[in-house]
Amino acid sequence: MNDPKALLVSQDSSLIEAAREAISSTRGFGLDVVAEIETACNEILEHDRVLVILVHLDGRTNVAGLTRVLQAGSQTGRPVVTIVICEHAHPEQALALVRLGVAECLSRPLDQGRLSYLIDVLTIEARYGKRRQAVPELGSGEVLSLGDDAPFLFVPNTRMGRMVEQIKRIAPLETSVMLGGETGTGKTHLAGVIHRLSPRRSEPFLTINCGALAANLIESEMFGHVRGAFTGADAERTGKFAAVGRGTLFLDEVDSLPPELQAKLLRVVEERAFEPVGSNKTLRLRARLIVASNRPLEREVAAGRFRADLFYRFNVVAFEIPPLRERTAMIPALARSLLAEFAARNGRRIDAIAPAAMEALLAHSWPGNIRELRNVMERAVALCPDEVVGLDDLPEHFQRVAPARVAASAAAVHQVAATAGPEAADALPSPALAASPFAVPAAVPGGDDIAMPQVRSTLAESKDRAERSLIAQALERNGQNRLRAAADLGISRMTLYKKLHKYGLMGA
Numbered sequence: 001m002n003d004p005k006a007l008l009v010s011q012d013s014s015l016i017e018a019a020r021e022a023i024s025s026t027r028g029f030g031l032d033v034v035a036e037i038e039t040a041c042n043e044i045l046e047h048d049r050v051l052v053i054l055v056h057l058d059g060r061t062n063v064a065g066l067t068r069v070l071q072a073g074s075q076t077g078r079p080v081v082t083i084v085i086c087e088h089a090h091p092e093q094a095l096a097l098v099r100l101g102v103a104e105c106l107s108r109p110l111d112q113g114r115l116s117y118l119i120d121v122l123t124i125e126a127r128y129g130k131r132r133q134a135v136p137e138l139g140s141g142e143v144l145s146l147g148d149d150a151p152f153l154f155v156p157n158t159r160m161g162r163m164v165e166q167i168k169r170i171a172p173l174e175t176s177v178m179l180g181g182e183t184g185t186g187k188t189h190l191a192g193v194i195h196r197l198s199p200r201r202s203e204p205f206l207t208i209n210c211g212a213l214a215a216n217l218i219e220s221e222m223f224g225h226v227r228g229a230f231t232g233a234d235a236e237r238t239g240k241f242a243a244v245g246r247g248t249l250f251l252d253e254v255d256s257l258p259p260e261l262q263a264k265l266l267r268v269v270e271e272r273a274f275e276p277v278g279s280n281k282t283l284r285l286r287a288r289l290i291v292a293s294n295r296p297l298e299r300e301v302a303a304g305r306f307r308a309d310l311f312y313r314f315n316v317v318a319f320e321i322p323p324l325r326e327r328t329a330m331i332p333a334l335a336r337s338l339l340a341e342f343a344a345r346n347g348r349r350i351d352a353i354a355p356a357a358m359e360a361l362l363a364h365s366w367p368g369n370i371r372e373l374r375n376v377m378e379r380a381v382a383l384c385p386d387e388v389v390g391l392d393d394l395p396e397h398f399q400r401v402a403p404a405r406v407a408a409s410a411a412a413v414h415q416v417a418a419t420a421g422p423e424a425a426d427a428l429p430s431p432a433l434a435a436s437p438f439a440v441p442a443a444v445p446g447g448d449d450i451a452m453p454q455v456r457s458t459l460a461e462s463k464d465r466a467e468r469s470l471i472a473q474a475l476e477r478n479g480q481n482r483l484r485a486a487a488d489l490g491i492s493r494m495t496l497y498k499k500l501h502k503y504g505l506m507g508a
Helices: 013-024 037-046 063-074 091-100 112-122 124-128 159-170 187-196 215-223 259-271 297-302 308-314 328-345 355-363 369-383 402-418 422-427 452-477 482-489 493-502
Strands: 005-009 030-034 050-057 081-086 104-107 144-146 152-154 177-180 205-209 248-252 288-293 317-320
Touching: 005 013, 005 037, 013 030, 013 112, 030 037, 037 050, 037 063, 050 063, 050 112, 063 081, 063 091, 081 091, 081 112, 091 104, 091 482, 104 112, 112 124, 112 297, 144 159, 152 159, 152 187, 152 328, 159 187, 159 317, 177 187, 187 205, 187 248, 187 288, 205 215, 215 259, 259 308, 297 308, 328 355, 328 369, 355 369, 369 452, 369 482, 452 482, 452 493, 482 493
Parallel strands: 005 030, 005 050, 050 081, 081 104, 177 288, 177 317, 205 248, 248 288
Antiparallel strands: 144 152
């Protein structure tokens, strides 16, 4: 590729100057600077030379803006990488951003050598490798499932369908498996399906999320420890490598393991043996290993963050799960499956998705993949006032078609009015009429008892209660961490703060 570009989104003159110096030492790269997110998104989509996006995350550019940048990058069909520059170093924030799809997080003062190195390493594939087109799968349109209990959905005669055929062949074997793909694509779910298709199905299936634990806790989680092994080790603990027995052990986000643990894990993989922390007793590993990485391990090896010998041990049978934006043919079936799951869990009778809502789901780029779709459908079930999920029940950024939005709102108003009696429902304009820009709201018979403003107020109050409950649940799931709760809900941190004020949850 000729004259590749890095695009910086910032209004900070000192940061812009530091980035220019870093880019000047990166062979073949130029730097463009824009001040606004919308300008950046247009540049990314219109100019195929943009391979790196540098986003200055400050008060003017927030996580919501960053999400739009990631979506724009994913729509290009080329391997665009996004690097975030934060004002301060916060490991928790960095982890959340990486899970969102960011390649790396840097903090100020900017390490120019590090930035230059990252740009050089992370764009090797784009500059010298074969360009990979993000082509949505077509297949036959039929959606099949792998496994019986909580199956993995796929479309035959597609990249995913061909991968499933290979998984069927290796599932009964003892071979270790490595799963790759963006966060939220279903790696943990697929690992569980592989376990249930194997002769080990009656044995435990245990998971260790290597990216969710502090470095000093991962070793104990894996291997266990004896009493007195370290400060706070008041009792002996059995690690998951022992507890899993002859079952399947799934190591998720293995790319986040610190170097010292990578060395110990290499020994376990090679010798099938390990010792609990503080013990001289050697235990045997009898389980099958399945590992997963959110970031390509080849890239991590090239960057010096992951051991090459451990990578080759894992890379015996490897599968790359395509992102949801490349599996659009399965979105309708997956959305309906999730709808049924959440409706049953909440005792709701919701059994359909309106065409306008389904169109919006199909048009979305899904940077959070299946995990994002799960959140959207859970939210829709919580907010839906009737038996059909409409466009208004989806997050605001899905509601791009004004006529469809008005029609869906009119249908919802009719549903609420119908509860007041047939006379009230009959007096309202039809959904088609209400969608017209010339329609005038009709008065509802019955005077002030069931007037149109009150109908709308009833609907708004119902949605407010459901939204408050949804936010409270997200905060509880994420240990009251507001950044993680916002990411979980698919909204920006600022939007979450506004809603916390609105619903009196700031003390939560």
